Amino acid sequence: MTNADPTEIAKDFPEGFRMTPQRVAILDEIRQAGGHLTAAEIIDRIHEQHPSISVGTVYRTLNMFAERGVILEFPFGNQASRFDGRTERHDHVHCTICGELRDVEVPSALLAHQVAEDQSGYEIQGHQTIFSGICPKCRRSQGVSGDEKGASATRD
Amino acid sequence: MTNADPTEIAKDFPEGFRMTPQRVAILDEIRQAGGHLTAAEIIDRIHEQHPSISVGTVYRTLNMFAERGVILEFPFGNQASRFDGRTERHDHVHCTICGELRDVEVPSALLAHQVAEDQSGYEIQGHQTIFSGICPKCRRSQGVSGDEKGASATRD
DNA sequence: ATCCTTGCAAAAAATTTGCAGTTAG
């Protein structure tokens, strides 16, 4: 939870921006966490060690990093965005009922990344694939309004 | 463009919910639009023909539909979520600088969908793949590495 | 009638921003 290797941070630091203690602390925290944190969670954690870092600074920093592709942003509708320090490929399934969020290993998403880049001419920094659906537990326990809704359109 | 074929709406309508004029109008509007609209945009459009439908109702309805997989929700961090009536596969690229959002045709995402389902045991209703990066125009106009100022970049 | 649904408006949540003081380079 303390500082990671400063060199590590420095090498990924976007050029043209000052490497302030706040920014280092924030990036460091996100990387330590390993998972996907909301801005609020990040703020909480940051405050444990750096109570003086303000909310505004955290948001500004998060946006700056996300725009530069240093971190990824996984926004959810119901909740706050989640930020992830691992920009390597890793996708998620998200249960629309209980909100569970877990990782999945989807090789073909990597391909998709490439195709999207080719097709759009974008310089793609990361892709966010969030598979939304109903997890096994929820399916078992409630069966979503008692029956199969017209899911036909959804599946391929 | 007022109502689409009522039968069309009816067949996708989640069971256990009343098919009220408001809900029909909202789903209809989303489908007419064809694109990805924010809640605010949907509310605007809805109000043109149904000024009395309230904001709360639109959000409640949007959430209900999204939870049932009737529409998809594509949340963005900086901005509002966008809702899409087309639950079939279609992915997007999103420019983190100018905010442009356009469709891409990514066959392998279909595969990913399947893999994610297998791996997680989820019943996946839809997947949201948003490729974030920098569009060709933005790359050309600011060159993103070297002298960009970032913080003042256009927001949508 | 009964219960789902709506409209309204206030509230909560999430994120952004102006400004004056601070600091990295």
Place this chain on the structure above:
DNA sequence: CTAACTGCAAATTTTTTGCAAGGAT
């Protein structure tokens, strides 16, 4: 030094909610 950055707090933006009235079955 000096432009970039921060903290603070107020302002926005986005979304949710409580409640009484309305409407479908």
